Amino acid sequence: MIATLGIDLGSTTCKAVLLSKEGKVLGRGITNTRADYRVSADIAAREAILDADLALLGSLGRLSTETLTLTERRLRLAGFRRRLQILHQALCRVMDRTAAPGLADLARDVDKALDAGDASNGAHSRVLDQIMDRSLFFRDIALALYLDAARLRGSLDEETLATGLAKALAATENTVFSKALDETAATDLPPAVRPLIPKLAAIRPRIAGQIGTGYGRALLPFPETEIRSEILCHGKGARYLFPDARTVLDIGGQDTKAIQLDENGLVASFFMNDRCAAGCGRYLGYVAEELGIGLTDLGPLACTACRAVPVTSTCTVFAGTEVRSLLYAGEKQEEVLLGLHRAVVLRALSLLARSGGIFDALVFTGGVAQNQAVVRTLKEYLAKDHADLTLHIHPDAVYTGALGAALYALETL
Amino acid sequence: MDSIPMKSPSAKHFQKQILDDYFDRLASARDRGQKVVYTFVPGNLTELILSFDLLPVYPEVNALQSALRGDSGNFVKRAEMAGHSEDVCSYVKCDIGMMLLGNTGPAGKPLPPPDLLLLSYTGCFTFMKWFENLAALYDCPIALLHVPYQAEGGVTPAMTRYVVRQLEEEIIPAMARVSGRPYDPEKIRAMCALAAQSESLFVRCLESAQHVPSPIDSYFGGVFYMFPIFTAFRGTLEAVKYYRLLLEEIEKRIRENRTAFTLEGDLPEERYRIVVEGPPNWTHFWELWKLFYRRGAVVVAGSYVRVGGIYDNGFRHDPDHPLESFARYCMGCYTNLSVPARVDLLTRFMEDYKADGLVVHSVKSCNSFGAGQLLILKEVEKRTAKPCGFIESDLVDPQYFSRAHIKNRLDAYFQMIDERRAYHDRNPGH
Known part of the structure; x- marks a missing residue:
């Protein structure tokens, strides 16, 4: 094999x-x-x-x-x-x-x-x-x-x-x-x-092709022909997981990507956040560290809030100091955190708007797609403006880019 | 103006020769008693300025040349020290910073202060604020030419009359006052005839990029080709000679089937033909160019080499109707076009120049270019079904250029083109 x-x-x-x-x-x-x-x-x-x-x-x-x-x-x-x-x-x-x-x-x-x-x-x-x-x-x-x-x-x-x-x-x-x-x-x-x-070695598949992608792809120990942009890989991975995918939102550690696919699944256009990782995974990670909360606990904690305190979404570091100021001013932690998650969603929606909007089915990928407070807030916003839209989040959302890369590697065989 | 004897047969050397001579004349202008007009590139009135024996200075060009030399960061900081905010156009701050630090020009020689600020308002509100600041700093008069925006997508006779009347009643009298000379219709006619010759030659140079492979890069290489026509030389014999030489060199490249010239010699293989919308980044100009040509990308057409004025639609300065042609020229410059007109122009370039896609370079400083760029991108993409990419930086403030981010986006963009090609190879007929 x-x-x-x-x-x-x-x-x-x-x-x-x-x-x-x-x-x-x-x-x-x-x-x-x-x-x-x-x-x-x-x-x-x-x-x-x-x-x-x-x-x-x-x-x-x-x-x-x-x-x-x-x-x-x-x-x-x-x-x-x-x-x-x-x-x-x-x-x-x-x-x-x-x-x-x-x-x-x-x-x-x-x-x-x-x-x-x-x-x-x-x-x-x-x-x-x-x-x-x-x-x-x-x-x-x-x-x-x-x-x-x-x-x-x-x-x-x-x-x-x-x-x-x-x-x-x-x-x-x-x-x-x-x-x-x-x-x-x-x-x-x-x-x-x-x-x-002993039988395992005989049937274990032989790796016949590989492709690297992601933020650090240029530093992977792969030749240049085995490197692909994460835009293409996320587009391909999302289309594999959901064949009706037309718009892909990927929120990773430092990038948020809005990718539009054409009817053949080819990337038609893309937009990425520029200059600041505000609204990305690092934004949540930074605040989690500042507050001494585990990153995976952040979403569940925010979900316990009944209201969201507005938090800015333009700068990670400013958001950190803003969160502290709000807490010192007596705001409830979970409500501030829900505001923080809302800021992530608003920034993503702004990027999606710049990329041309959302078509038919939106696939949400990347590590932040596992954060339940982000997903819940995204659904609330989509329900307001895109009631007929399908939102897809796969349990393997975090692997979408790697999946796309492996699919590209298949094409090289 | 006397014609400069041609010492070298190369267009590049001839351009250097005429530019050196121009900066020498600027440096000695005060001593010789020659008056100086500061003005802007889009819709410039170079023939009119030269006809009064005035010397034009283009602060935008000084700013971009400062950035190419690596000086703009200091100039921008100096202007910010003087109170200009981070959000002010970096061309303005670079120019004001340069002035506050001694006003040494691009050739390392001092620039004379202006005797007149000729403000042709072509869609850029910042131009007005820029010259208001310069007027205060230099204590110098301003002549304002209000150029109506082509909101409806065209120029009406009333618009032309409006501009001509301003030229007759305000601009020409202001120049006569400053120069102490009368308006010379014969000289203007002769200069318009020379301008038209340069313009036709310039268009032929740009259109050479329709050839496959393109013999020139019309953006990174093109910015050097556009200097004579958009700065102090249009309407002179020098410009005609320069474009004649340039065209000969380009036609020779076509005969020899040579690809575009890059910083590292001829492009080894022309893999992508790109149209670019927006001005270049000047602080990292060479780096940005490398990010294109090292992937085999050549820019075959773009809006920026038309920033001073557009000749592709047949416009030429008209010796028989000089003032009307100045008016039409000003109104026809790229940043004075409506967004639908820009979309039409870029879509046409995509087809005529057999382009694989469009890249929009959005610069933080420039609203004249930036406004509408997202719409332009989507419309061109819709009409041509070709991939369109978006990169961001600034004109001359070095802190806004992020090589890693731009490379990341360009990598993805060129791979999008590859993927489409591979798809069409696998699925012929799609």
């Missing part, structure tokens, strides 16, 4: 999609974009291959969903532990020597938390749920584990530890060590899976 690989290297996350020759999605991978773009692309690709491997295992051995989930949990936990070891070593290097005994205690506490999660063996465990959650990455989980452990012990200054962790994480994240399934120690895997591993 042959397959193609599409990589979408965005400013926040790097996505990979593995596609069969027949155009079927075999696997998806995602990781946070780190300083070394080559490592980002490599990890996302390995994640996609692992995802495809798990699906293949299912078909090979007619494994139950429970066994497959357990296999994935084991694999991800094993990978997580290996990264933690590297993080710990890096942490010892970057922090003051006097902190070493305290760090060793923390590492043991973190291990214990993971052991407890592992022992739950399928029962609810917060840390294992986080490791399995594709929208959370190693850095988010490891940082929280260490800081929680330090808080409980009260042994290390939290700020010093956070600074050390930031440095150590940068070093850890730029190292490639995620392994393919057949390289994983057999003891990590459920017994029903072990005999299937």
Whole structure:
């Protein structure tokens, strides 16, 4: 079997999609974009291959969903532990020597938390749920584990530890060590899976073509002929997911794109935000950081509000200070946050208007399409002006660009 | 004016020669007692100015040349120190900053202060505010020529009479007062005849880009071709000689089937033929050009090389009706055209020049170009079914040029063209 690989290297996350020759999605991978773009692309690709491997295992051995989930949990936990070891070593290097005994205690506490999660063996465990959650990455989980452990012990200054962790994480994240399934120690895997591993290599698809796209595409380790603009890739991916797509709105980390497709699915025109990432994922990320709220908690929190406090949408940094001023003035946090999400939607609608409007079916893609407060607000605005419009949001919306890239790679075969 | 002897057979060298001579004359104007008129490029009245033996200075050209030399950032900052806001046109700020910092011209020689500000209002309100500022700074008189906008898409006899009357009653008397000379109808007639010759030659140069491959880049290369006709030389023998030389060189390129000239020699392969709407960015002019030609893109036509006046529709200065032709010329300049007329012109260029698409360059500073650009883009796209792209920067304020963003958009744009070609190859008949 042959397959193609599409990589979408965005400013926040790097996505990979593995596609069969027949155009079927075999696997998806995602990781946070780190300083070394080559490592980002490599990890996302390995994640996609692992995802495809798990699906293949299912078909090979007619494994139950429970066994497959357990296999994935084991694999991800094993990978997580290996990264933690590297993080710990890096942490010892970057922090003051006097902190070493305290760090060793923390590492043991973190291990214990993971052991407890592992022992739950399928029962609810917060840390294992986080490791399995594709929208959370190693850095988010490891940082929280260490800081929680330090808080409980009260042994290390939290700020010093956070600074050390930031440095150590940068070093850890730029190292490639995620392994393919057949390289994983057999003891990590459920017994029903072990005999299937040798067969996996024989049926695993060979990657016969690849295309890179996204914000950092020029820095991908691909030749120029294997690079495509994200405009084309998002257009193509959206059309694949929804054959009636005519207008595509993509809100990513630093770009908002309004793309118009013609009746043949070709990009007819596009508009992108210029000069400022206001209204993009970074805008939400920046405010989340400022307020000490997790990015994925931002949307649900905003959805609890009954009214939205107006927030400007022209500048990310100004919005940050504006949000603080509003909170100091006594406005409710959730209502300010809803205002912030409304600002994102208003900016996107302005870009859509400049690109010529919305035709027939609007496909919303990119990481921000997973934010429920943005989606809810967008629906409210569309209901006012475009009552007959179809809004499509695919569960795989974040992979649209990588999917488009893999589709372009198919054309090169 | 005496004709300059031609020392070099190359159009480029001849242009340099006449420009050097022009800046020398400007530098020594005060000492020689020659009076100077500052004026604008769109719808300029160069023949009239020269006929009074006045020397024209074009602040827009000084600003763009300052940007090409890398000086505009300082000039803009200096004007902002003097109180001009960030949102003021950067041409204005560059010009005022240059003046406040000693008024050294593009050739490194001091520019004389104006004896008259000739403000031909052709669709740009900023022009009025610009010269109001200069009038205060230089303590100098202004002559205002109000040019009616072609709102209905054409020029009526009443509009022409309105402009001619202003020329007769205000502009010509103002020039006579400043120069101390009377209006010379014979000289004007002779200059209009020379202008018409230059204009016909200039049109032939521009139309050479209809050839495939195009022997010239009509935007990045074209801005150098347009200087003589839109600045101090139209109506002189020098301009005729320059365009004759240029046309000969271009026709030779066509005979040799050569592609457009770029900064790195001839374009290796003409892959995309583009029409561009909007003025160039001058602070990163060469970088922007590279972003086009390194992808094999040549600009075959555009609005900017017509910014001073449009000759494609048959207009020529008329020796038999000079004042009427000045009026029609002013009213016909690109930024004085209605948006539908601009759409018609660009659509025609797309067809006549066998273009693959349109790129709109929107500059923060210029409302005369910017207003209507989105509509123009959509209309041209609708009428031609060719991809249209949009990039943004500024004229001469360097902080508004983002190479990464422009490259990103141009990458996507050229790939859109590739994708359409591939689709049509796979689906012939579509």
